[in-house]
Amino acid sequence: MSKGLLLIVSGPSGVGKGTVIAALREKLRARLGREIYLSVSLTTRDPRPGEVDGVHYSFVTRETFAKMVAADGFAEYEEFAGNFYGTPRAPVLAHAAAGDIVVFDIEVKGAARMRKSFPEAVSVFITPPSPEELRRRLLGRGTDTPASVEKRLAISVEECKRASEFTHVLCNDTVDDASERLYAIVTEALAAEAEDETAGAEAPAEETAPEETACPAEGGRPSAPSEK
Numbered sequence: 001m002s003k004g005l006l007l008i009v010s011g012p013s014g015v016g017k018g019t020v021i022a023a024l025r026e027k028l029r030a031r032l033g034r035e036i037y038l039s040v041s042l043t044t045r046d047p048r049p050g051e052v053d054g055v056h057y058s059f060v061t062r063e064t065f066a067k068m069v070a071a072d073g074f075a076e077y078e079e080f081a082g083n084f085y086g087t088p089r090a091p092v093l094a095h096a097a098a099g100d101i102v103v104f105d106i107e108v109k110g111a112a113r114m115r116k117s118f119p120e121a122v123s124v125f126i127t128p129p130s131p132e133e134l135r136r137r138l139l140g141r142g143t144d145t146p147a148s149v150e151k152r153l154a155i156s157v158e159e160c161k162r163a164s165e166f167t168h169v170l171c172n173d174t175v176d177d178a179s180e181r182l183y184a185i186v187t188e189a190l191a192a193e194a195e196d197e198t199a200g201a202e203a204p205a206e207e208t209a210p211e212e213t214a215c216p217a218e219g220g221r222p223s224a225p226s227e228k
């Protein structure tokens with residue numbers, strides 16, 4: 001059975017990961033008739049206007065999130081800008097086993113954990129054209145308070161330092177160009193996988209499991225949230 005393709009898409013908040021992934025989805029559907037499964041994370045953050053529970057995220061209490069951590073239900077989870085975000089393990093394994101293209105929109109520390117658990121995954125770091133443009137995009141989407149925007153910009157400086165840990169780095173200058181390059185990355189990986197299967201061989205890992213670079217300033221692994 002096909003092992004499926006695991007695609008980790010990371011990069012600073014506001015860089016446009018979701019928009020690029022949506023454009024990738026359209027291109028794969030139109031050109032190859034293939035669907036992607038976009039992993040739905042659990043988060044303790046409040047929904048933004050227009051976000052649908054179970055579609056954009058599963059919005060949960062800190063207590064529910066902590067129970068899921070205790071039950072080892074996450075493939076990875078992290079704290080980001082004061083909220084918890086986690087990738088539920090069961091759907092990842094089910095969709096990977098079904099040979100689907102499984103896509104994760106996650107921040108950098110969670111991406112490192114995923115690469116360690118799934119060394120065969122293809123990982124892509126999306127950069128903004130400039131820090132000024134990232135600020136403009138974060139402010140432009142109008143969903144975050146000025147304090148949250150500043151927090152996310154500060155985190156982005158550390159995140160961009162880790163771009164070289166990823167299999168590919170691409171700049172989201174325009175959504176069309178960035179998604180076209182992401183489409184090329186995906187089709188190349190699918191072709192490589194098909195070749196491996198034809199040869200009857202196990203697909204070799206494209207990269208060794210990355211060394212996890214503990215950033216002292218980040219304080220290490222977040223503990224499970226506790227209900228205050």
Ligand code: 5GP
Binds near residue numbers: 086087111
């Ligand atoms: P936002 O609050 O803007 O939706 O997301 C904040 C950050 O959390 C984004 O960089 C997003 O990619 C990341 N994120 C979303 N879901 C997950 C997850 O399940 N795990 C991790 N590690 N990061 C996530």
